[in-house]
Amino acid sequence: MDKRTKxxxxxxxxxxxxxxxxxxxxxxxxxxxxxxxxxxxxxxxxAPLFPMELIKQEVSTEQWIDIPDQVRDIYRLWRPTTLxxxxxxxxxxxxxxxIFYKYxxxxxxxxxxxxxxxxxxxxxxxxxxxRITTETGAxxxxxxxxxxxACFGLExxxxxxxxxxxxxxxxRVMMETWGAKCVxxxxxxxxxxxxxxxxxxxxxxxxxxxxxEAVEEAVxxxxxxxxxxxxxxxxxxxxxxxxxxxxxxxxxxGVYPDIIVGCIGGGSNFAGLFLPFxxxxxxxxxxxxxIINVEPASCPTVTRGPYAYDFGDSAMLTPLIKMYTLGxxxxxxxxxxxxxxxxxxxxxxxxxxxxxxxxxxxEHQLATFEAGVTFARAEGIISAPETNHCIxxxxxxALKCKESGEAxxxxxxxxxxxxxxxxxxxxxxxxxxxxxxYPEEKIKEALAELPKMSAE
Ligand SMILES: *Cc1c(COP(=O)(O)O)cnc(C)c1O
Numbered sequence: 001m002d003k004r005t006k007x008x009x010x011x012x013x014x015x016x017x018x019x020x021x022x023x024x025x026x027x028x029x030x031x032x033x034x035x036x037x038x039x040x041x042x043x044x045x046x047a048p049l050f051p052m053e054l055i056k057q058e059v060s061t062e063q064w065i066d067i068p069d070q071v072r073d074i075y076r077l078w079r080p081t082t083l084x085x086x087x088x089x090x091x092x093x094x095x096x097x098x099i100f101y102k103y104x105x106x107x108x109x110x111x112x113x114x115x116x117x118x119x120x121x122x123x124x125x126x127x128x129x130x131r132i133t134t135e136t137g138a139x140x141x142x143x144x145x146x147x148x149x150a151c152f153g154l155e156x157x158x159x160x161x162x163x164x165x166x167x168x169x170x171x172r173v174m175m176e177t178w179g180a181k182c183v184x185x186x187x188x189x190x191x192x193x194x195x196x197x198x199x200x201x202x203x204x205x206x207x208x209x210x211x212x213e214a215v216e217e218a219v220x221x222x223x224x225x226x227x228x229x230x231x232x233x234x235x236x237x238x239x240x241x242x243x244x245x246x247x248x249x250x251x252x253x254g255v256y257p258d259i260i261v262g263c264i265g266g267g268s269n270f271a272g273l274f275l276p277f278x279x280x281x282x283x284x285x286x287x288x289x290x291i292i293n294v295e296p297a298s299c300p301t302v303t304r305g306p307y308a309y310d311f312g313d314s315a316m317l318t319p320l321i322k323m324y325t326l327g328x329x330x331x332x333x334x335x336x337x338x339x340x341x342x343x344x345x346x347x348x349x350x351x352x353x354x355x356x357x358x359x360x361x362x363e364h365q366l367a368t369f370e371a372g373v374t375f376a377r378a379e380g381i382i383s384a385p386e387t388n389h390c391i392x393x394x395x396x397x398a399l400k401c402k403e404s405g406e407a408x409x410x411x412x413x414x415x416x417x418x419x420x421x422x423x424x425x426x427x428x429x430x431x432x433x434x435x436x437x438y439p440e441e442k443i444k445e446a447l448a449e450l451p452k453m454s455a456e
Contacts, residue, residue: 005087007249009080014072019240021275021348022233023063024282029351030322033309035451041319048219049226051123057234065237067119074118074151078107081242083249086412089378090398097401098255099394101412102246102273105381109174111416112269113144113229116238120227121148131155131224133217135185135210137265138164138338138386139171140416141229146180156180159187159213162205164338170420185210192216192315206331207342212315219317230266231312231321231346239272246411247276255409257289259397262413263389264293264302264360265339267346270390273413274358275348281357291358292397293349294389296368298436299332301325301345302353302360304443310450312344320451323350327446333436335365336424337385343446361393364435368392369428372418384416385424 022029031040046055057065067075086099104112124132132154136142142158149156158175165172165184175182185205186193192212196203203209211228218226228235250256260277262270270293280286295301302324310325312318323344326332332341352358365385372388374395375381383391394412401408418425427433 003087005085007083007085007253009245009248011076011080013248014075014079015067015241015244016072017064017066018237019244019276020060020063020065020237021278022061024279025351026282026355029347033320035311035316035320045319049215051127051129051225053123053126054120054234057237058232067241068122071119071122075241079241080245081106083246083253084379085253086379089375092374092378093395093398093402095398095402096405096407097398098407098409099398099412100250100253100255100410101414102242102249103381103414104242104269105414105417109140109143109147110419111140111144111384112239112242112272113141114147115241115272116229116235116268117141117144117148117227118151119238121145121152121154124225124227125152125154129154129223129225131157131221132227133157133159133214133224134227134229135159135161135207135214136164136229137161137207137341139168139175139420140339140384142180142182143171143174143178144229145227146175146178149180150178157217158182159185159210161185161207161210161338161341162203163334167336167423168338168420174420185213187213189213190216204331204334206314208312208314208328211313212317215313215317216315230268231344233348235268236271236275236346236348239268240275241272243273243276246273250411256286257411258408259290259292260411260413261292261294261390261393261397263340263386263415264295264345264349265342265386267349269415270413271346271349278352278357292393293353293358293360294393295360295362296335296337296340296389297362297364297438298335299326299341300362300438301343302350303362304438306447307350307354308450310344321347323347324353325450326443327449329449330443330446333439335436336421336427336433337365337368337389339384339386340389363389363392366433366435369425369433371395382418382425383414384418385421387415
């Protein structure tokens with residue numbers, strides 16, 4: 001039996017270009033619209049928020065976009081990341097399936113997020129900006145951008161969703177260690193935050209609200225940009241560095257996946273992994289490839305939401321994006337997978353789902369932790385609560401193979417470790433973790449507030 005467990009690339013094999021799926025989409029994406037005019041947004045609308053280079057990347061249809069040398073040099077600190085064959089998990093499940101995972105947990109902040117954080121900090125620095133504001137859920141993105149800011153000497157201010165700020169104090173300390181400032185959202189620092197605090201002083205916060213706060217501050221200051229850790233096309237573009245490595249490594253392992261699974265909050269880690277593979281499905285070379293997006297049952301955006309125009313944030317400051325959405329006012333239940341608590345989804349993933357090229361599934365919190373513990377006991381790695389969602393589905397698919405006797409190849413997008421999420425594991429082991437049912441009433445209310453054009 002082939003016992004090879006790690007498949008690696010040399011540092012000089014870090015990709016030199018990101019892959020842009022917009023060049024290969026079978027149908028063009030719906031445009032992003034200005035909420036005032038209902039017309040597609042132009043570069044000038046976005047210039048107060050983002051560096052011009054990122055605005056260009058957002059709409060570019062070039063198939064390949066160069067990774068700047070200075071960004072690639074920082075990638076050297078942890079890239080290329082390793083592809084693992086999960087021999088021990090296969091054995092524990094007694095499955096004929098071949099399970100692989102591409103592990104992003106070895107980056108300094110412990111997830112895939114610095115792949116884009118470093119790039120975004122670089123482009124802001126190049127355009128003379130001094131500060132960047134952002135939001136963070138579980139604290140992964142805030143810590144990644146804080147690390148990116150430290151790489152280029154930028155001041156970073158992070159609005160952290162209140163519930164996670166309280167549940168995960170160590171992420172805040174990581175941000176401070178990298179020199180950033182972190183405040184809980186809703187905060188008294190912005191109008192969006194003050195309005196919410198007046199309505200509900202105990203508001204647990206949401207990613208949508210934290211985005212509103214960070215955007216409001218960036219728009220009000222000339223020296224400040226805003227950075228988004230997921231959802232947008234340029235973020236998914238930067239994450240393809242991981243998928244390109246994965247594709248080379250699967251070749252090295254002599255396999256091609258039958259099934260790729262990943263967890264989706266805003267969609268960036270999973271799309272970063274699967275986009276170079278979905279290309280093979282689009283061009284007809286791998287028509288049977290299955291790509292499964294996994295989300296929490298308590299925030300079931302793609303599995304239950306309508307495909308409609310909505311705001312990216314709860315204060316309705318962002319442009320309108322066509323995506324599956326639970327409504328910009330929806331505040332998801334406080335599951336530990338903070339990075340998956342977002343009302344919308346990356347338009348690229350939504351478009352691919354609409355075209356039938358990818359599928360989606362929703363999982364309950366308790367079952368995902370059970371899967372994460374099975375994974376940890378077999379493979380050693382203690383995974384982020386977000387990642388546990390796709391591990392659950394990978395295990396289910398491997399068990400189906402056991403029944404059918406098929407030796408399918410399953411590739412997991414392993415987005416990060418859970419070392420800063422041990423309170424969540426503690427809650428699981430002490431039976432304090434609970435499942436949240438589909439929040440039907442709250443979602444109905446939030447969907448009633450969708451902007452008008454979505455009805456057209
Ligand atoms: C942020 C995060 C996610 C969810 O974000 P995506 O943009 O959907 O990738 C998933 N896993 C981990 C470990 C994260 O930190």
